[in-house]
Amino acid sequence: QKIFLADYTPPAYLIESVELTFKLAPTTTRVMSKIRFTPNPNAASKEFFLHGEQLNLISASIDGSTVTPEPVEGGLKCDVPNAPFTWEAEVEINPEANTALEGLYMSGGMYCTQCEAEGFRRITYYPDRPDVMAPFKVRIEGNDPVLLSNGNPVASGEGWAEWHDPWPKPAYLFALVAGDLIARDDSFTTMSGKEVALKLWVRPGDEGKTAFGMQALKDSMKWDEEVYGREYDLDIFQIVAVSDFNMGAMENKGLNIFNTSAVLASPETSTDANFERIEAIIAHEYFHNWTGNRITCRDWFQLSLKEGLTVFRDQQFSGDIRSEAVCRINDVIALRGRQFREDNGPLAHQVQPDSFVEINNFYTATIYEKGAELIRMMKTLVGHDAYYKALDLYFSRHDGDAATIEDWVRVFEESTGRDLTQFRRWYKQAGTPRLKVDDDFKDGTYTLRFKQETPPTPEQDEKLPQHIPIAVGLLNPNGDEVLPTQILEMTDAEQSFAFEGHSAKPTPSILRHFSAPVILERESSAEERAFLLAHDTDPFNKWEAGRALAKDVLIAMITGEDAPTAAYLDAVAAMLRDDNLDPAFRALALHLPAQDDIAQTLADGSVTPDPLAIYNAHQTLRQQMAEHLQDLLPRLSAEMDVSEPFEPNAEQAGKRALGLELLKVTTRLDSGAAAQALYDRADNMTLRMGALGCLLEARKGDAALADFRTRFEGDALVMDKWFAMQVAHAAPEQAADMAERLTNDSDFNWKNPNRFRAVFGALMMNQAGFHEATGKGYALFADWLIKLDPVNAQITARMSTGFETWKRWDADRQAMMKTQLERIAATRDLSSDTQEMVGRILNG
Ligand code: ARG
Ligand code: ZN
Numbered sequence: 001q002k003i004f005l006a007d008y009t010p011p012a013y014l015i016e017s018v019e020l021t022f023k024l025a026p027t028t029t030r031v032m033s034k035i036r037f038t039p040n041p042n043a044a045s046k047e048f049f050l051h052g053e054q055l056n057l058i059s060a061s062i063d064g065s066t067v068t069p070e071p072v073e074g075g076l077k078c079d080v081p082n083a084p085f086t087w088e089a090e091v092e093i094n095p096e097a098n099t100a101l102e103g104l105y106m107s108g109g110m111y112c113t114q115c116e117a118e119g120f121r122r123i124t125y126y127p128d129r130p131d132v133m134a135p136f137k138v139r140i141e142g143n144d145p146v147l148l149s150n151g152n153p154v155a156s157g158e159g160w161a162e163w164h165d166p167w168p169k170p171a172y173l174f175a176l177v178a179g180d181l182i183a184r185d186d187s188f189t190t191m192s193g194k195e196v197a198l199k200l201w202v203r204p205g206d207e208g209k210t211a212f213g214m215q216a217l218k219d220s221m222k223w224d225e226e227v228y229g230r231e232y233d234l235d236i237f238q239i240v241a242v243s244d245f246n247m248g249a250m251e252n253k254g255l256n257i258f259n260t261s262a263v264l265a266s267p268e269t270s271t272d273a274n275f276e277r278i279e280a281i282i283a284h285e286y287f288h289n290w291t292g293n294r295i296t297c298r299d300w301f302q303l304s305l306k307e308g309l310t311v312f313r314d315q316q317f318s319g320d321i322r323s324e325a326v327c328r329i330n331d332v333i334a335l336r337g338r339q340f341r342e343d344n345g346p347l348a349h350q351v352q353p354d355s356f357v358e359i360n361n362f363y364t365a366t367i368y369e370k371g372a373e374l375i376r377m378m379k380t381l382v383g384h385d386a387y388y389k390a391l392d393l394y395f396s397r398h399d400g401d402a403a404t405i406e407d408w409v410r411v412f413e414e415s416t417g418r419d420l421t422q423f424r425r426w427y428k429q430a431g432t433p434r435l436k437v438d439d440d441f442k443d444g445t446y447t448l449r450f451k452q453e454t455p456p457t458p459e460q461d462e463k464l465p466q467h468i469p470i471a472v473g474l475l476n477p478n479g480d481e482v483l484p485t486q487i488l489e490m491t492d493a494e495q496s497f498a499f500e501g502h503s504a505k506p507t508p509s510i511l512r513h514f515s516a517p518v519i520l521e522r523e524s525s526a527e528e529r530a531f532l533l534a535h536d537t538d539p540f541n542k543w544e545a546g547r548a549l550a551k552d553v554l555i556a557m558i559t560g561e562d563a564p565t566a567a568y569l570d571a572v573a574a575m576l577r578d579d580n581l582d583p584a585f586r587a588l589a590l591h592l593p594a595q596d597d598i599a600q601t602l603a604d605g606s607v608t609p610d611p612l613a614i615y616n617a618h619q620t621l622r623q624q625m626a627e628h629l630q631d632l633l634p635r636l637s638a639e640m641d642v643s644e645p646f647e648p649n650a651e652q653a654g655k656r657a658l659g660l661e662l663l664k665v666t667t668r669l670d671s672g673a674a675a676q677a678l679y680d681r682a683d684n685m686t687l688r689m690g691a692l693g694c695l696l697e698a699r700k701g702d703a704a705l706a707d708f709r710t711r712f713e714g715d716a717l718v719m720d721k722w723f724a725m726q727v728a729h730a731a732p733e734q735a736a737d738m739a740e741r742l743t744n745d746s747d748f749n750w751k752n753p754n755r756f757r758a759v760f761g762a763l764m765m766n767q768a769g770f771h772e773a774t775g776k777g778y779a780l781f782a783d784w785l786i787k788l789d790p791v792n793a794q795i796t797a798r799m800s801t802g803f804e805t806w807k808r809w810d811a812d813r814q815a816m817m818k819t820q821l822e823r824i825a826a827t828r829d830l831s832s833d834t835q836e837m838v839g840r841i842l843n844g
Contacts, residue, residue: 001832004355005301011127012045013037015134016084020124024111024142024178026096029104030058031124033091035134038084046082051075051121051128054103058090060125069125076125091124098122099751099791107244108203110144110179112257114250117300117359120171131298131402133168144178146201150253152235165253167233168400170296175252177201177240184210188218188232191225196232201240202264209264212275212648213239213282220283223317228391230290239263239282243716246753246794247363248281251288258285261717261754267646269718271686272656275648276322284314290395298402300359304351304427305405307363308371315372322650325539326584332514332540335373337594339365340519343432344600345804346844347837348457352405352427357836360794366430373517374426380469380487380515381423382416390415422467422491430457433466433518435490441505446474448488448508449496452518458844465493471515471538474499474506479535485512507531512538519604526552526564530571539585546575546589550621554598557617559607565621569628576632583640584654590661592618595767596805603808610810615732615768626668637662637674646684653686660690664697672698679704689721696729719747720758727762727769735769736777743784750788753795760784764802771809775816778803782820785834786827793831800824800837818842 016036023030039046052075060067062078063085069078080087098105103122104113113119121128138149141160150173151165183199184207190196198217200210217239224230234254245259262281265274291313292306319327342348342365349362351371356362379387394411401407405427413420436451450470454463468490474483483506488497499506507528511520529552532545549568556563575581575589595618599609640659642652666674675694682688692708695701705726712718723742730738742748742759749755760781763770770777781802789796806817824830825838 002355002357005299005352006354008299008301009045010043011040011129011132012043012047012049013080013127013132014040015127015132017137018134019137019139021139022141022176024095024140024144026106027094029093029095029111031091031093033087033089033124033126035087035126036084037080037087039082048078048080049075049127050078050087050125051118052091052125053121054093055122055125056092057125058092060087060089062087064088075121089125093123100793101244101246101753102794104176105244107242110181110203110242111142111177112179112240112242113174113176113252114246114257115174115252116172116250117303117363118172120174123174126171128171129299130170130172130296133170133296133400133402135168136163136165136174138163138165138176140176140178142178144180146177146179146181146183148175148177148201148238148240148255150175150255152254165234167253167294169253169293170402173251173253173293173296175250175255175257177242177255177257180204181240182207183238184214186214186218188221188237190221190231192231194231194235196221196234197236199236199238200263201238202260203241203243206241206260206264209266209269212265212270213263213278216279216282217286219279219321220286220317223283223320224287224290224313227316227320228290228313228388228395230287230395232289233294237286239285243754244752246792249285251285251292253289253293256285258282259754261720264717265648267648267684269685269712269715270648271689272648272653274685276318276653279321280314280318283317284310287313287317294400295395295398296402298404300356300362301352301354302404303359303362304367304371304374305403305408307368308351309375309408311368311372312375315376323582323584323654325543326582326588326650326654328513328540329543329585329588331369333594335365335369335517336600337596339369339517340432341596341600341805342366342801343370343430343457344455344604346458346807346841347801347804348430348844350428350430350460358797358833360833361797361836370517377426377469377516378412378420378423380471381467381489382412382418386416420467422465425464425466429454429463429466430460431455431463433463433468433516435468435470435511435516435518435520437508437510437520437522439508441502444500444502446499446502446506446508447496448472448499448510449494450488450490451494452490453493458840465491467491468516468518470510471512472497473509473512473536473538473541474502475509475532475535476502476506477504479531481537482506485538487515509536509538509541511541511544513540514544524548526567530567533571533575533589543585543589546571547593551593551598551601554593554614554617554621555601557620558598558602558610558613565624569625572625573629573632576629576636582654583658584650587654587657587661590658590665592621599767599805599808603805608810609808611768611771612732612773622665623668626665629665630669633662633666633669637666656686656690660687660694663690663694667694667698672700676700676704679707685718685721689725692725693729696725699731701729713747716752716754720754723748723755723758724762727759728766730766730769732766732768732772735763735766736772736780738769739763739777740780750784751791753792756784756788756795757799760799760802764799770802771813773812775813775820778816778820782824785824789824789827789831789834790829793833796831797833797837800834800841803838804841806841 019034021032069076102119140147147161149163154162181201186198248262249258291309393415431454433454440447470488529549536542602609640655679691
């Protein structure tokens with residue numbers, strides 16, 4: 001059933017207060033609710049409807065008199081007085097049978113909840129929509145030693161605890177946790193001098209993996225005070241680590257719940273990339289306290305209001321405490337890999353959609369990452385000071401509101417005096433704009449001519465010009481910057497910008513810092529790319545020049561044209577030798593563009609990509625790299641050794657990253673000798689896993705794999721790596737068989753999302769393996785999606801995006817993928833989640 005933004009109506013009843021009592025039992029939990037409703041003066045309807053799913057109603061009353069509500073699709077209706085009244089109900093639910101991991105469920109013997117977006121209706125009857133906000137009092141009765149809910153602790157005793165959250169919140173921010181847990185304790189003093197207790201709860205045995213997360217939390221709290229002036233607002237802030245969790249984490253008020261993979265960290269078990277991700281997610285969930293919780297969304301069409309803004313804030317945070325340039329490059333790599341892929345396929349949708357069937361299908365790269373890019377562009381357009389002034393107004397005007405994206409844009413308009421009418425199109429037009437550029441030099445005047453065009457997307461054929469901030473700098477032939485970064489504001493379909501007073505034709509550096517989420521199309525020579533890689537002052541575009549050159553080489557190899565390989569290898573060697581460059585930057589510049597990136601670019605240019613040809617081009621180029629860089633490798637590799645004790649900081653991580661990029665190259669020459677040596681002496685997971693990856697690529701990984709398993713058998717998060725690595729590094733013709741073999745492993749617990757994703761996420765990512773010519777990858781993947789759907793529809797629907805690129809490939813592959821998609825679609829009792837996704841993929 002499709003829901004439309006245009007159909008929004010205010011809730012018929014508002015809530016003054018909520019009291020919940022939970023009597024916990026694995027298969028028969030009782031939930032008692034006492035809710036004070038008042039008719040909403042701003043609503044036309046007087047109909048009393050409460051959402052409810054999979055609830056067993058035991059009793060209900062209004063103002064103390066028993067009532068018999070009418071069961072209706074998705075909930076119940078009831079006659080109610082035309083005045084404030086108290087609704088009381090008792091329901092029974094079965095957390096143990098809840099494999100969807102939505103609502104109240106059990107994970108390894110502990111109770112936990114996930115209510116966003118619409119999980120609360122599986123806990124009790126309630127107006128489960130974000131524009132209904134209320135303060136909650138919660139009493140939990142149960143045998144577990146630790147009983148947690150949102151807000152501040154009120155009282156507790158043997159077998160019970162009471163919590164009070166004074167801040168009105170929508171039901172999706174409700175949380176409850178009960179189990180045998182241990183806390184890492186700490187505290188934070190806020191800017192106004194308030195002491196906040198901090199607790200990071202884990203299962204016994206995981207205490208040693210909590211230090212980093214706690215530090216990240218304190219850093220986030222401080223940063224939000226310093227940069228946005230936002231102070232925490234309860235006496236306590238808690239995080240709980242849970243092994244079975246659909247997403248990364250959840251920002252429940254005062255009680256964040258995290259996937260263990262998004263919070264637990266130690267040097268022996270976590271890579272630098274894990275540490276970085278954990279830090280960002282902890283920040284993200286904490287920042288939601290203001291952007292999401294204090295100011296929430298009116299309805300789920302406004303999802304990017306909180307997610308786009310909060311992603312932007314966590315990106316700013318990471319950039320501030322790590323290397324800004326490196327973070328920006330990584331963010332753009334992720335944006336292109338996930339959001340551009342989405343935006344240029346059948347699942348393309350607006351940052352503010354007009355309709356959806358299942359909101360869980362819209363927790364996407366477009367809502368999150370493109371949404372963050374829109375905020376970044378707004379900041380670029382209005383400038384630093386005006387941005388923070390607008391944010392102050394946003395927080396003061398909308399605190400306590402369930403707000404809209406329109407509210408957000410209006411705050412910017414009012415506080416800056418700018419007209420953002422055209423900018424609003426970014427929220428309403430799906431698709432990635434193509435920005436074509438050519439240039440011209442005459443009589444000392446250099447002119448850049450831009451043309452923008454956004455291709456059609458499902459249900460959106462016509463696109464209007466976007467308001468695009470284009471950051472541009474100019475370099476003279478000596479490599480000196482003669483025009484520092486300027487923001488050009490493009491608003492028309494075609495627009496030129498002239499720069500006067502140049503004695504020689506300058507070289508442009510366009511879209512610096514990736515100032516807009518567009519695809520820049522510009523004819524450029526290998527010389528110009530190498531020149532920018534060597535001289536650009538903008539680190540993003542410096543990296544971009546190297547990446548573009550690598551792509552030119554790979555694509556020419558694939559299409560059989562003259563590849564500028566020599567120019568690329570010389571440029572890379574020069575870049576590597578530059579000791580002034582951050583090792584992390586050099587690692588990124590050495591890293592080849594992803595195979596999916598090459599496939600996207602080929603398809604964009606109407607060339608049907610061949611996954612095996614792309615894979616082979618990668619292999620060939622890496623071999624050529626190895627031969628070309630040979631002399632450089634020993635010295636540089638040695639320089640990247642870290643002698644100090646492991647710290648997950650940016651500096652050490654950068655050295656390890658470059659060391660491992662070099663090891664990949666070295667492995668081409670020594671068939672794994674250096675990698676084996678590194679594996680044997682590695683004392684941290686970054687190096688251990690990096691070395692293992694190289695060994696697997698060299699098909700020399702058996703001994704290391706066996707050792708890895710023995711060392712980490714009991715550690716689920718590390719075993720996820722063990723599963724994923726084997727599929728990720730399998731040869732194209734072996735990846736599907738490998739994945740299948742692993743599904744028969746005694747440690748393959750397919751109902752655990754992390755483990756399922758370890759195997760099948762890795763298969764999706766192994767492009768040549770997944771798209772292997774016989775189609776066995778497709779068939780295996782479809783089998784497992786069909787199997788998972790009745791157990792966990794949300795993960796199934798999300799993972800079905802493995803098929804989203806089907807129209808990109810050749811006719812045989814298209815036909816095979818289509819067959820699998822249709823087979824999934826025809827499955828009896830398929831969830832509406834998966835139905836929606838597969839339908840959109842097939843028809844989009
Ligand atoms: N709000 C959470 C976050 O971004 C994610 C929740 C996802 N929930 C879902 N049903 N998809 O931090
Ligand atoms: Zn979020």
